[in-house]
Amino acid sequence: xxxxxxxxxxxxxxxxxxxxxxxxxxxxxxxxxxxxxxxxxxxxxxxxxxxxxxxxxxxxxxxxxxxxxxxxxxxxxxxxxxxxxxxxxxxxxxxxxxxxxxxxxxxxxxxxxxxxxxxxxxxxxxxxxxxxxxxxxxxxxxxxxxxxxxxxxxxxxxxxxxxxxxxxxxxxxxxxxxxxxxxxxxxxxxxxxxxxxxxxxxxxxxxxxxxxxxxxxxxxxxxxxxxxxxxxxxxxxxxxxxxxxxxxxxxxxxxxxxxxxxxxxxxxxxxxxxxxxxxxxxxxxxxxxxxxxxxxxxxxxxxxxxxxxxxxxxxxxxxxxxxxxxxxxxxxxxxxxxxxxxxxxxxxxxxxxxxxxxxxxxxxxxxxxxxxxxxxxxxxxxxxxxxxxxxxxxxxxxxxxxxxxxxxxxxxxxxxxxxxxxxxxxxxxxxxxxxxx
Amino acid sequence: xxxxxxxxxxxxxxxxxxxxxxxxxxxxxxxxxxxxxxxxxxxxxxxxxxxxxxxxxxxxxxxxxxxxxxxxxxxxxxxxxxxxxxxxxxxxxxxxxxxxxxxxxxxxxxxxxxxxxxxxxxxxxxxxxxxxxxxxxxxxxxxxxxxxxxxxxxxxxxxxxxxxxxxxxxxxxxxxxxxxxxxxxxxx
Numbered sequence: 001x002x003x004x005x006x007x008x009x010x011x012x013x014x015x016x017x018x019x020x021x022x023x024x025x026x027x028x029x030x031x032x033x034x035x036x037x038x039x040x041x042x043x044x045x046x047x048x049x050x051x052x053x054x055x056x057x058x059x060x061x062x063x064x065x066x067x068x069x070x071x072x073x074x075x076x077x078x079x080x081x082x083x084x085x086x087x088x089x090x091x092x093x094x095x096x097x098x099x100x101x102x103x104x105x106x107x108x109x110x111x112x113x114x115x116x117x118x119x120x121x122x123x124x125x126x127x128x129x130x131x132x133x134x135x136x137x138x139x140x141x142x143x144x145x146x147x148x149x150x151x152x153x154x155x156x157x158x159x160x161x162x163x164x165x166x167x168x169x170x171x172x173x174x175x176x177x178x179x180x181x182x183x184x185x186x187x188x189x190x191x192x193x194x195x196x197x198x199x200x201x202x203x204x205x206x207x208x209x210x211x212x213x214x215x216x217x218x219x220x221x222x223x224x225x226x227x228x229x230x231x232x233x234x235x236x237x238x239x240x241x242x243x244x245x246x247x248x249x250x251x252x253x254x255x256x257x258x259x260x261x262x263x264x265x266x267x268x269x270x271x272x273x274x275x276x277x278x279x280x281x282x283x284x285x286x287x288x289x290x291x292x293x294x295x296x297x298x299x300x301x302x303x304x305x306x307x308x309x310x311x312x313x314x315x316x317x318x319x320x321x322x323x324x325x326x327x328x329x330x331x332x333x334x335x336x337x338x339x340x341x342x343x344x345x346x347x348x349x350x351x352x353x354x355x356x357x358x359x360x361x362x363x364x365x366x367x368x369x370x371x372x373x374x375x376x377x378x379x380x381x382x383x384x385x386x387x388x389x390x391x392x393x394x395x396x397x398x399x400x401x402x403x404x405x406x407x408x409x410x411x412x413x414x415x416x417x418x419x420x421x422x423x424x425x426x427x428x429x430x431x432x433x434x435x436x437x
Numbered sequence: 438x439x440x441x442x443x444x445x446x447x448x449x450x451x452x453x454x455x456x457x458x459x460x461x462x463x464x465x466x467x468x469x470x471x472x473x474x475x476x477x478x479x480x481x482x483x484x485x486x487x488x489x490x491x492x493x494x495x496x497x498x499x500x501x502x503x504x505x506x507x508x509x510x511x512x513x514x515x516x517x518x519x520x521x522x523x524x525x526x527x528x529x530x531x532x533x534x535x536x537x538x539x540x541x542x543x544x545x546x547x548x549x550x551x552x553x554x555x556x557x558x559x560x561x562x563x564x565x566x567x568x569x570x571x572x573x574x575x576x577x578x579x580x581x582x583x584x585x586x587x588x589x590x591x592x593x594x595x596x597x598x599x600x601x602x603x604x605x606x607x608x609x610x611x612x613x614x615x616x617x618x619x620x621x622x623x624x625x
Contacts, residue, residue: 209567250600294572341565
C-alpha cells in the first residue's frame with residue numbers, strides 16, 4: 001500500500017499531460033457498471049423571454065424524456081423544485097445550490113430561450129450542484145422547427161459529460177411495415193425516442209431491407225416497384241433516388257463500407273445467392289464471398305476490413321466472418337439450428353445476430369472470433385429478430401413478433417432494460433439504426 | 438493492485454484540483470469558442486450555432502390512398518391454372534407431388550410455345566427476411582431447372598422471389614406455413 005509521494009506525483013503529472021484541460025467532472029457515471037447508481041438531476045423550468053410560454057415546461061420535458069431513456073439519471077420532479085430560475089442567473093447571479101442539494105439533486109440544468117419570429121436562441125447550462133460549478137454550457141441558434149434537434153444535442157452533451165460516450169438522441173431508425181390494407185410494404189423512419197414517425201416510400205409495392213449510409217444521408221433498400229427487385233439509394237432529406245444494383249435475381253443490401261465507397265449486398269444468380277460489393281459511384285461490382293450455399297446479409301466491421309455474413313453451406317444458416325479480399329472464412333455461430341442477420345457493433349467487439357433456440361428466435365451477441373456468445377432478449381413468448389446496434393453500442397433495436405402482432409423494441413446490450421419503439425403498424429421488420437448525429 | 442490504488446488517488450486529486458480551479462474563477466464568463474461538436478470545456482459557455490441542413494421534409498402518410506399507385510402493383514396474388522409446388526421448411530427440393538405439377542406445366546408449355554411463365558418463389562414467415570428472399574429464389578430456380586429438364590425452353594421461363602413477403606395464408610401455424618412454402622406459376 002505504501003507508495004512514494006514521487007510516484008503519485010508522477011502519475012498525477014502523467015494524468016495532466018494526458019488531459020491538458022479539466023476533463024474530469026467529479027460526478028461520473030460508469031455506464032459499464034451493471035445496476036449502477038443513477039444520477040439525481042433536476043431540469044429547471046426554462047426562462048422564456050420573449051416567446052411561447054409553453055416552452056418553459058416544453059423544453060425541460062424533451063430533455064427529461066431523453067435523460068430518462070438512458071437509464072443513467074433520476075429526474076427530480078419539477079414540483080419539488082424550490083428555486084425559480086430567472087434571466088439574472090445567466091448574467092452572474094448564482095443559483096442557490098444548497099436548495100437544489102436539499103431536494104436531492106446532484107446536477108441541475110437551467111435554460112433560457114428567446115424566440116423571435118422564425119429565429120430561436122437557446123442557452124443551456126449544466127451545473128454540478130454538489131460543487132456549485134458549471135460543467136457545461138452551450139448556446140444554440142436555429143429555427144423553431146429545430147427545437148427538438150437542439151434539445152437532443154444538449155442531451156447528448158450531458159451524457160458525454162458524465163460518461164465520456166456521446167448520447168444517441170436525434171438518431172433515427174429506418175424499418176419496413178405494411179401500409180393500411182395494402183399487401184405491400186413501405187419504408188418508414190422514426191426517431192429513436194419513438195417520435196417523428198414518417199412514411200418514406202408510397203408505391204404499394206415491396207420496399208425492403210433499409211440500410212443507412214455512414215453519413216446518415218442515404219438509405220439503400222430493395223424495391224419491387226418495377227416488378228423486379230432493384231436496390232436503390234434514396235436521399236432521406238430530398239427523396240432523390242438512384243439505382244445501384246440491377247443485376248441478378250433476389251437481392252438485399254447488407255451495409256456500407258465505413259468510407260461509404262462500397263455497398264455490400266447479397267445477390268442471387270441462377271438461384272444461388274453470393275455476397276457482392278458494388279461501388280456506390282460508378283456501380284462496378286466485385287464478388288466477395290461465393291459458394292454453393294446461400295450467402296446473404298453481409299455486415300461490414302467498423303474498420304471495413306472484415307464482413308460478417310450468413311451462409312447455409314453447412315446445412316443450416318450460420319454466421320461466418322471473413323477478411324475482405326483474403327481467402328478463408330470462419331464460422332462464429334455454434335453450427336446448431338439457425339443463425340442469421342448479423343450486425344457488427346460500432347466498437348467492433350461484438351456481433352449481434354438472430355438465433356433459433358427451442359423453436360423460437362432470440363437475439364444474441366458473440367465476439368467476432370466466435371467466443372463469449374450471450375443471449376440478449378429474454379421474451380418468454382414470441383420471436384425476437386433482426387438486431388441493429390445503436391451508434392453508441394449500448395442498445396439494439398430488433399423486431400418482436402408473436403403470431404399476428406409485431407413491434408420494434410429497443411433493448412440494452414445486457415438485456416436488462418427494454419422498451420417498445422413502434423407498434424400498431426402491420427408486420428414491422430428490418431430495423432436499421434442510423435449513424436450518430 | 439497497488440498501481441490501481443495510486444491511480445485512483447491521482448485521478449481524484451486531479452479532479453479536485455480541476456474543480457477548485459473552476460470553482461475559484463470569480464465569474465463564469467460566456468465565451469464564443471469551440472468548433473461545433475467539439476468536446477465541451479467545463480467552466481466555459483461555448484457558443485455553438487445550429488447550422489444544420491434543413492430538416493428532412495416530413496412525408497405524411499396520405500389520408501386516402503392515391504387513385505393510381507406509382508409502380509407496378511405486385512402485391513396482389515395472381516390466380517394460376519396450375520397448383521403451387523410445395524416445399525419443406527428451409528428446403529428447395531422439388532418433391533414427388535411437385536414434380537407431377539411440373540409435368541402438367543411442361544405439357545402445357547409444349548402445347549403453347551408462345552406462352553411465357555414466371556415462377557414465383559415464396560417462404561413461410563419464420564426466419565430472417567433476407568435469408569428467405571434468397572431461399573425463395575432458390576426454390577423458384579429449382580422448379581425452373583426441373584421444367585428445363587422436362588424439355589421446356591429456358592427462354593419461356595423466368596423467376597422472381599418474394600421471400601416471406603406474400604403469404605398465401607396469413608395464419609401463424611404449420612398448416613399456413615406449409616401452404617406458404619411454395620413456387621407459384623404465373624402465365625405472362
